[in-house]
Amino acid sequence: LTNGGGSSEEDRCRKLTAQLGVDIKPSQFIQAHTILKSVVKNYADVPVLVLGGRGGEIREVAEKYGFKKAYTTLDVLAWNPAVWPFHELTPDERQSTKPVDFSETPISAIFVFHDPRNWALDIQIICDVVQSGGMMCIPDEVTARKTRPVELVFCNPDIIWRSDFERPRIGQGAFREAFQAVYKALTGSEYPHVQYGKPTQATYRFAEKVLRDRCEEVQGRRIEQLSQRSQFIFNTIIADIAGANAAKWDSILVHTGVYDPRQGPPAHLPTQETEDVEAAVRWAIARERQKADAR
Numbered sequence: 001l002t003n004g005g006g007s008s009e010e011d012r013c014r015k016l017t018a019q020l021g022v023d024i025k026p027s028q029f030i031q032a033h034t035i036l037k038s039v040v041k042n043y044a045d046v047p048v049l050v051l052g053g054r055g056g057e058i059r060e061v062a063e064k065y066g067f068k069k070a071y072t073t074l075d076v077l078a079w080n081p082a083v084w085p086f087h088e089l090t091p092d093e094r095q096s097t098k099p100v101d102f103s104e105t106p107i108s109a110i111f112v113f114h115d116p117r118n119w120a121l122d123i124q125i126i127c128d129v130v131q132s133g134g135m136m137c138i139p140d141e142v143t144a145r146k147t148r149p150v151e152l153v154f155c156n157p158d159i160i161w162r163s164d165f166e167r168p169r170i171g172q173g174a175f176r177e178a179f180q181a182v183y184k185a186l187t188g189s190e191y192p193h194v195q196y197g198k199p200t201q202a203t204y205r206f207a208e209k210v211l212r213d214r215c216e217e218v219q220g221r222r223i224e225q226l227s228q229r230s231q232f233i234f235n236t237i238i239a240d241i242a243g244a245n246a247a248k249w250d251s252i253l254v255h256t257g258v259y260d261p262r263q264g265p266p267a268h269l270p271t272q273e274t275e276d277v278e279a280a281v282r283w284a285i286a287r288e289r290q291k292a293d294a295r
Contacts, residue, residue, distance in 0.1 A: 001207050001232075003156045003171075003197045003239055005031040006053040006114040008061050027214050032156040032172075032197045033061070033113040035206045040066040047071060047105050049129065051122055052114030052172070056096035061113065073118070073125045076102055076136070083128070083136075084121045102136040109151040115172045123179045126152070130183075130191055149192065156197040158239055162258045172197075198236075199243025208247075231284035233277055234270070235259055241268040252280040 009026040016024040047069040050062045055074070062070035077083055078097040089097070107129050116122040128136055134150045154176050160168035180190045196203050211230070215223045232249050234240030235257020244251035245268055253270035254277055255261050261273075274280040 001030045001198065001203075003032045003158050003161075005033045005155065006061075007057060008064055009034060027210070027217065030203075030207055030210055032203075033111070034210075035196050035203055036062075036111060036113070036153075036155070037065050038206060043109055044068055046108040049073065049076075049107055049110045049125070051110065051112045051116050051126075054117060055093055058113045059096075059098075062111070071098065071100060071102075071105075071107075072096070073116075073122050075100055076125050077121060080136075084124050087118060087121055105135075107134040107150060109153065112152075112154045112156075112172060112175070114155070116175055119175055119178060122175075123182055126179055127183060127186065131187075152191060152193040154193060154195050154197070157195050157200065158197070158236075160258070168258060198239040199246065201243070201246060204243055204247040204249070231271075231280075231287070233280045233284075237266045237268050241266060241270045244270070252284065254280055 009029050009031060012031065013024045013026050013029050016029070044066050045068055048062075048067055048071070050058045050067065050070045050072060052058050056072065059070050059072055074089065074093050075097045077087065077089060078094060079100060079102050081088070110126055110129060130150045130152060133148070154172060156172040157176070158171045159173040159177070161171045163169045176193070176195075183191045198204070212223055215221075230250070231252060232244055233252045233254060234244065235254050237253070237259055241251050241253055251270040251272075253259060253266060253273045254275070255273070256276045259266065266273075272280075272283055274283055
């Protein structure tokens with residue numbers, strides 16, 4: 001269960017399998033945007049914008065999920081370069097675009113799958129789409145008569161994330177804050193949005209369903225009391241432990257990720273802290289054995 005993303009679950013599982021030497025199946029792996037598979041039925045046949053990643057990678061993921069009319073902000077820029085005159089499409093970016101007339105294409109929803117690469121372009125286009133009721137180039141007086149807003153969905157609330165750099169990097173949550181700040185400066189209020197990803201309850205409930213499905217696939221029977229029979233290993237406080245506590249999951253916080261114990265005790269207390277993942281797994285196994293012995 002990760003707030004990462006940007007490629008298909010199948011691609012990520014192939015890489016994990018190669019790295020770990022253990023067969024990892026897509027039914028065992030949840031990215032920030034995997035939850036969109038549960039809502040695609042509402043948008044399968046209508047135009048939507050999908051944001052994040054490089055070139056057309058996110059479009060490919062969205063189409064695999066079942067979004068039949070997924071467009072990118074690069075498509076919009078290719079349609080009309082005046083939309084954002086401060087960026088000229090590279091040859092690779094232009095090759096990834098699809099020809100579409102956005103003056104005749106109503107956008108029903110915007111899904112931020114992954115961290116956007118061009119914040120300025122994407123913020124400008126989101127503002128255009130939501131202020132125009134889904135249609136580019138519609139005057140404000142027409143927009144004012146629109147009654148159904150364009151749904152805006154973010155898949156990852158993380159403000160920061162850990163890379164190879166010494167300090168954490170800002171992520172999709174920071175992009176959301178930047179958009180809302182610009183939108184509020186333009187309109188006086190923030191734009192309503194849906195937030196997925198850890199620590200939202202929607203994502204934890206979705207993860208429980210996926211885990212139940214996996215258990216049924218392996219064991220041939222359904223496990224209903226999932227939280228009482230599972231140990232969950234995490235490496236951040238806000239995204240992971242806060243969400244696990246709210247979902248009533250037992251949690252193990254490791255010291256090899258975003259959380260650094262030198263910064264003080266965690267604001268949200270886990271069930272247990274360990275130095276690394278191996279220690280966490282050993283602690284979880286020992287705990288379950290103790291429970292079994294007690295029974």
